[in-house]
Amino acid sequence: MRNRYLDLLRFLAIVRVVVYHVTGWASLTLVFPAMSVMFALAGSLMAASLERSGPPAVLRRLRRLLPSLWVLAAVFVPAMLLTGLPVTPRVLLWLFPVSDPPANGWGALALSVIWYLRDYLWFVFASPVALWLFRRAPLPTLLAPYALLAAIESGLWAGAPGPAREFGLYFGAWLLGFAHHAGMLRRLANRVLVPAVLVLAAAGGAWILTHPGPRGYDLNDIHLGNALWSAAFILVVLGRAPAGAAWVDRSALVGRAVTVLNRRALTVYLWHMPFVVALTPLVDVVGWSHQDPLGLAIRVLLVFALVGVVTMAVGWVEDVAARRPPELLPGGGRSRRPSAVVPKVVVPAPRTASAQVTAARR
Incomplete structure (x- = not known):
C-alpha cells in the first residue's frame, strides 16, 4: 500500500522545482531542498x-x-x-546518460535537468554495494559522502572529478533514504534526532552564509551547505514522518493531483525546463516580468499548463515502463464491482480462498 505522506513529499518537491525554475527565487531552495528530498525518497524505494x-x-x-x-x-x-x-558517438549518451550527453547552445539550457538522471543512474548502480555496507556499518557509510564533500569543498581534494562531488552532494540523501526504509530514522529518540538536526542546520547555515554563490544564498551553488542543510531537513520530514496522510484523499482534487504528479513525476521533471526556456522571451515581450507578481503567476500557470498537455500526450510511457495499464490521467475511478446482476453460482471454498490470494497479489 502506498504511503500518501511520501507521495505528498514527492508532489511538493516536483512543484517546488518547477516554481523555482520559473521564478528563480533562491529562498525556495532553503525552505524546501527539493532535489535532496527526491533523492532520499528514491533511495528509500531502491532499498525496498x-x-x-x-x-x-x-x-x-x-x-x-x-x-x-x-x-x-x-x-x-x-x-x-x-x-x-x-554528430559524434557521444550522442549515444542520450540513450544511457552515465555522463552528460552533448547539447548545443539552446539545448544545454533547455535540457539542463538531465544531470538528475545521470546522478540517479550512478546511485542505482552503486546501491547494491552501498546497501551491503550500510547494513554492516550504517553510520560510517552514511557519513562517508559528507566527509567526501567536505574534503572537496575545503580544498583537501581540489582536483576531484565531477562524479565525486555529485556523490558527496546527493548520495548522502540517498543513504538517508536507506535509513528511512530500515526504520532507523523513525526509531531515533528525540534526544538524538533534535541535536543532530540542530548541528547539521547550524553547520549548513554557517557555511551558506559565509560562502554565498553567484546567485546569493541559492543552495544549488553552495554544495556543502546544501548537503548539510538538506540532511537536517530530511531528518525532520522523514525521521518524524507520520504513518500516512489519509487526509490527502479527503479532497478528490488534491488526492488526484498528488496521484497524477507521482505517477508522472519523471515526465513533468524532464519536460518543464524546455517550456521555461521557451516561454521566458515570449512573456518578457508581453511585459510579464520577474518583478511583477502577476507576471510570475502567469508564467508558472503557463508552464504547468503546457507540461500538462505533454504529460497527457506521452506520460503513459511511465505506465508502460512500470508495467501498468497505460492511462491518460492516473488516479481515475477504479473499476466497480457489478451490483445489479450477480451470478448465482456456488463457488467451492478452496477455489474462493485461492481466488482471494491471487487477487491480493495483484
Whole structure:
C-alpha cells in the first residue's frame, strides 16, 4: 500500500522545482531542498526493491527510468542535430546518460535537468554495494559522502572529478533514504534526532552564509551547505514522518493531483525546463516580468499548463515502463464491482480462498 505522506513529499518537491525554475527565487531552495528530498525518497524505494528482489532491482529501476528519457531525446536530439550539434558517438549518451550527453547552445539550457538522471543512474548502480555496507556499518557509510564533500569543498581534494562531488552532494540523501526504509530514522529518540538536526542546520547555515554563490544564498551553488542543510531537513520530514496522510484523499482534487504528479513525476521533471526556456522571451515581450507578481503567476500557470498537455500526450510511457495499464490521467475511478446482476453460482471454498490470494497479489 502506498504511503500518501511520501507521495505528498514527492508532489511538493516536483512543484517546488518547477516554481523555482520559473521564478528563480533562491529562498525556495532553503525552505524546501527539493532535489535532496527526491533523492532520499528514491533511495528509500531502491532499498525496498533490493530487499525484495536483490541485484535484479537495478535493471528494473533502469527499465522504469530510461523510456521517458528516450521520448524526450526523440524530440530534442534531432532538433539539436539540425541546429548545429555535431554528430559524434557521444550522442549515444542520450540513450544511457552515465555522463552528460552533448547539447548545443539552446539545448544545454533547455535540457539542463538531465544531470538528475545521470546522478540517479550512478546511485542505482552503486546501491547494491552501498546497501551491503550500510547494513554492516550504517553510520560510517552514511557519513562517508559528507566527509567526501567536505574534503572537496575545503580544498583537501581540489582536483576531484565531477562524479565525486555529485556523490558527496546527493548520495548522502540517498543513504538517508536507506535509513528511512530500515526504520532507523523513525526509531531515533528525540534526544538524538533534535541535536543532530540542530548541528547539521547550524553547520549548513554557517557555511551558506559565509560562502554565498553567484546567485546569493541559492543552495544549488553552495554544495556543502546544501548537503548539510538538506540532511537536517530530511531528518525532520522523514525521521518524524507520520504513518500516512489519509487526509490527502479527503479532497478528490488534491488526492488526484498528488496521484497524477507521482505517477508522472519523471515526465513533468524532464519536460518543464524546455517550456521555461521557451516561454521566458515570449512573456518578457508581453511585459510579464520577474518583478511583477502577476507576471510570475502567469508564467508558472503557463508552464504547468503546457507540461500538462505533454504529460497527457506521452506520460503513459511511465505506465508502460512500470508495467501498468497505460492511462491518460492516473488516479481515475477504479473499476466497480457489478451490483445489479450477480451470478448465482456456488463457488467451492478452496477455489474462493485461492481466488482471494491471487487477487491480493495483484
